[in-house]
Amino acid sequence: MKPAPDLSTLNSGPDRRSFMRQSVLGGSGLLLGFYLQPVGAADAIGKPARLENTPGFRPNAFIRIDEQGVVTLISKQPEIGQGIKTSLPMVIAEELEVDWKDVRIVQGDLDPVYGGQSAGGSTSTPNNYNNFLRLGATARTMLVLAAAEIWQVPVGECVATNSAVQHVPTRRRLGYGQLTTRAALLKVPAADAVQLKNPKDYKLIGTRIGGVDNLAIVTGQPLFGIDVKLPGMLHAVFEKCPAFGGKVVSANLDAIKALPGVRDAFIINGTGNLNGLMPGVAIVADTSWAAISARRQVKVNWDEGAVAQQTWDGFVAQAQALAKQPGSVQLRKDGDPAGAFAVAAKTVQAAYSYPFVSHASFEPQNCTAWFRDGVLELWAPTQNPAAGQNLVASTLGIARDKITLHIIRSGGGFGRRLSADYIVEAAAIAQRVNAPVKLTWSREDDLRHDHYRAGGFHHLRGALDAKGQLTAWHNHFVTFANRVMRDGQSVLQPGSGASLSGDEFPGRWVANCLLEQTPLECGIPMGPWRAPGSNVFAWVFHSFIDELAYAAGRDPLAFRLELLGNKDIQPGTGERGVPYNVARIRRVLTEVAAKADWGRRKFARGQGQGIAFHFSHRGYVAEVAEVTVSKAGELKVDRVVVVSDIGSQIVNLSGAENQVEGSVIDGLSTLMFAELDIERGRIVQRNFADYPLLRFPNAPTRIDVHFIKSDQPVTGLGEPALPPLAPAVCNAIFAATGKRVRQLPLSRTDLSWQ
Amino acid sequence: MSHYSLNINGVLRQVEAAPETPLLWVLREQLDLPGTKYACGIGACGACTVHINGVPTRACMTPVSTVGRKQVLTIEGLDPNGAHPLQTAWQELDVPQCGYCQSGQIMTAAALLKENPNPSDAEIDDAMAGNLCRCATYVRIRAGIHRAAEMAAKKKDGP
Numbered sequence: 001m002k003p004a005p006d007l008s009t010l011n012s013g014p015d016r017r018s019f020m021r022q023s024v025l026g027g028s029g030l031l032l033g034f035y036l037q038p039v040g041a042a043d044a045i046g047k048p049a050r051l052e053n054t055p056g057f058r059p060n061a062f063i064r065i066d067e068q069g070v071v072t073l074i075s076k077q078p079e080i081g082q083g084i085k086t087s088l089p090m091v092i093a094e095e096l097e098v099d100w101k102d103v104r105i106v107q108g109d110l111d112p113v114y115g116g117q118s119a120g121g122s123t124s125t126p127n128n129y130n131n132f133l134r135l136g137a138t139a140r141t142m143l144v145l146a147a148a149e150i151w152q153v154p155v156g157e158c159v160a161t162n163s164a165v166q167h168v169p170t171r172r173r174l175g176y177g178q179l180t181t182r183a184a185l186l187k188v189p190a191a192d193a194v195q196l197k198n199p200k201d202y203k204l205i206g207t208r209i210g211g212v213d214n215l216a217i218v219t220g221q222p223l224f225g226i227d228v229k230l231p232g233m234l235h236a237v238f239e240k241c242p243a244f245g246g247k248v249v250s251a252n253l254d255a256i257k258a259l260p261g262v263r264d265a266f267i268i269n270g271t272g273n274l275n276g277l278m279p280g281v282a283i284v285a286d287t288s289w290a291a292i293s294a295r296r297q298v299k300v301n302w303d304e305g306a307v308a309q310q311t312w313d314g315f316v317a318q319a320q321a322l323a324k325q326p327g328s329v330q331l332r333k334d335g336d337p338a339g340a341f342a343v344a345a346k347t348v349q350a351a352y353s354y355p356f357v358s359h360a361s362f363e364p365q366n367c368t369a370w371f372r373d374g375v376l377e378l379w380a381p382t383q384n385p386a387a388g389q390n391l392v393a394s395t396l397g398i399a400r401d402k403i404t405l406h407i408i409r410s411g412g413g414f415g416r417r418l419s420a421d422y423i424v425e426a427a428a429i430a431q432r433v434n435a436p437v438k439l440t441w442s443r444e445d446d447l448r449h450d451h452y453r454a455g456g457f458h459h460l461r462g463a464l465d466a467k468g469q470l471t472a473w474h475n476h477f478v479t480f481a482n483r484v485m486r487d488g489q490s491v492l493q494p495g496s497g498a499s500l501s502g503d504e505f506p507g508r509w510v511a512n513c514l515l516e517q518t519p520l521e522c523g524i525p526m527g528p529w530r531a532p533g534s535n536v537f538a539w540v541f542h543s544f545i546d547e548l549a550y551a552a553g554r555d556p557l558a559f560r561l562e563l564l565g566n567k568d569i570q571p572g573t574g575e576r577g578v579p580y581n582v583a584r585i586r587r588v589l590t591e592v593a594a595k596a597d598w599g600r601r602k603f604a605r606g607q608g609q610g611i612a613f614h615f616s617h618r619g620y621v622a623e624v625a626e627v628t629v630s631k632a633g634e635l636k637v638d639r640v641v642v643v644s645d646i647g648s649q650i651v652n653l654s655g656a657e658n659q660v661e662g663s664v665i666d667g668l669s670t671l672m673f674a675e676l677d678i679e680r681g682r683i684v685q686r687n688f689a690d691y692p693l694l695r696f697p698n699a700p701t702r703i704d705v706h707f708i709k710s711d712q713p714v715t716g717l718g719e720p721a722l723p724p725l726a727p728a729v730c731n732a733i734f735a736a737t738g739k740r741v742r743q744l745p746l747s748r749t750d751l752s753w754q
Numbered sequence: 755m756s757h758y759s760l761n762i763n764g765v766l767r768q769v770e771a772a773p774e775t776p777l778l779w780v781l782r783e784q785l786d787l788p789g790t791k792y793a794c795g796i797g798a799c800g801a802c803t804v805h806i807n808g809v810p811t812r813a814c815m816t817p818v819s820t821v822g823r824k825q826v827l828t829i830e831g832l833d834p835n836g837a838h839p840l841q842t843a844w845q846e847l848d849v850p851q852c853g854y855c856q857s858g859q860i861m862t863a864a865a866l867l868k869e870n871p872n873p874s875d876a877e878i879d880d881a882m883a884g885n886l887c888r889c890a891t892y893v894r895i896r897a898g899i900h901r902a903a904e905m906a907a908k909k910k911d912g913p
Contacts, residue, residue, distance in 0.1 A: 287779060
């Protein structure tokens, strides 16, 4: 790397003892507050992560270097399996010029010192990447300066490399551990004044680094929320009404309290917030098994309420009736759709639908809470710790500064742990118990009290002219909504990811375009599910585009490229619209076609390729699936080729490839199996026996993962590779069999052929 | 409550538990062995897989009263140094995402490799079909089992 900057640039920062919050880059979007105060390490879960008065050099809240040269880096984002606990510290380590083997990673608590800490929307990387480069560079700059001062040489003659500073002319070296005392006396330079490395000199970023918790995982060490253990801790279960929104009238609490190992049983009245603290019966016991056993004896008299009238079949009937009327909201109208359909050479019409699905994160929801002296301490496997703190504060009337939240590794997230219902439940139980208490949901609780990915119904029409070009597009989307109060008004609010944007592709690309949406009221709680909206919209629209391509007698890739056109940027609509970088999507699309030999291979009947692309969460991804469908209709996905453009840099190549492979198979699992039925206002399915996930024999034989590095900002990968999978597979099924899949999951469609 | 003397990872451990208590909860809460995971409670996912007398078994479906003096092996006891070829391969290939299912995956795979030191993909799929991975690391688990088989073979043939 280049030598450090001149001394004169280093005098502008605040004193390191001032505890002043420093704005690194200015501008609200990039503001990173970091207190210049001690941080510390926790060697086990369940202990506070931020220790005061730990020795060493602490240039900011994320970095500590001790005299032995051990570098401790704080991971501020929740780890849910997306690999952020490894990848963001790599960014600091790169600029810090530290050997990865010298680095220890510590999970930070929820703490304003770290800035925003929500792991959702694939934002952890884009929101933190540039700041983390500067955090590392700031510390490295100070270490170089410390060495120059010790040697009494110009700082420009010193470079940092491999956890040490070298004086280039004399080849003298001082390890970081030897520099900590001196560095700790220096003023912290302004982070925007430090010099960043040239990305071509990166040694760590872009390489394959194993997850920092892998050893603990493979040896079964306590790591997850469910593994938290505190002295004197009790165990709780919470029985909620199986019909959503139901209330407790009475329960056999005395009988339950008399059961072995049971310490207490009580009713929690809860609130009317479907995504908050719902009413139920809490049972607190010495062990989980005592609580689970007692729960089998519980008899609750429920007031099931109005939602108990709702059924999936009823929703389907309502949706069909609503679809016959004009949409209640017009999301987009371009040109003259009616006129274009009237003169079309060919019109294609189809209805697509998908059910509610669950997150089924593998570690069931759980949270440990300890309420004492008006102070609440929480140990939560969560994607959104601030949401947990806020919901507890607003629901239970505990001031936010009296709530400490330890972020614990989550056994999967997929959006489920952006919700905080299980956290507020644990807190409400802890308020009644004079001990730390761990609430653990059963799998049945998890499946039947999720905040679900909403079902939906799309009614599509497309018009083709005599040249086989798409001239008009019409979609009437009937979607699910909850009734909520907003500004004193009762309104229908579509679920998370259940609202279509007027800009969703191919909106903006078709001259005559009408997009309508109608909400269908339900009492089913909904929440974000990996790539919200995109995870279904990509399937619907790229399946229908495929139908149009075949109707036009065109190659599905050529048809898509023509639709995308030659413009490089498609501006967003209105003030909040997001521009679509057409050049990036064209590039991944043509690249995936090349890698998969699209159009250059002959397939036997029952085999075929399908193609799809999607832009979401700042990522541009195209996929080709190759499938074999037996005559009996059994699907085997032989190969999936994925090309992604998520910016100028992949941080951790191993983690990135893992995310893509996981997204592909998660997408396939959901496509093939995921379906919840609703009867009497409750979810029918109970466990993995009737809500199957994909198993080994159905996993694709081969997934080819490619990245294109563009000149764009570095962005996240937890979500964008999932949406194109379902349409790519369904389009391949059509190519193989002539069967078009218009209803999810796949098990609803007979794929057999003769 | 009854008293049980259990042979866990080669050590005799004493516990008081109701007879029907699943071994899973005894391991996790009374014996401080939380590597065995709860995920379904009905034997449908494999997260709680342990070996009982060498046979991969669902701890969530095994009442403590049925264990007797049979040898119970958990992920914590798989290798004294945490260096079983599967544990090494898992780290080398960076198999885990969230990691929650992986101790169960490794325990099932360890039993497979004992019986079949060099399994094919199809044999792996067959043996591992009872273990779910919600993050869908199946491709890497397959590769990890092959890699572990390779390492074990080298160790055997080596000096």
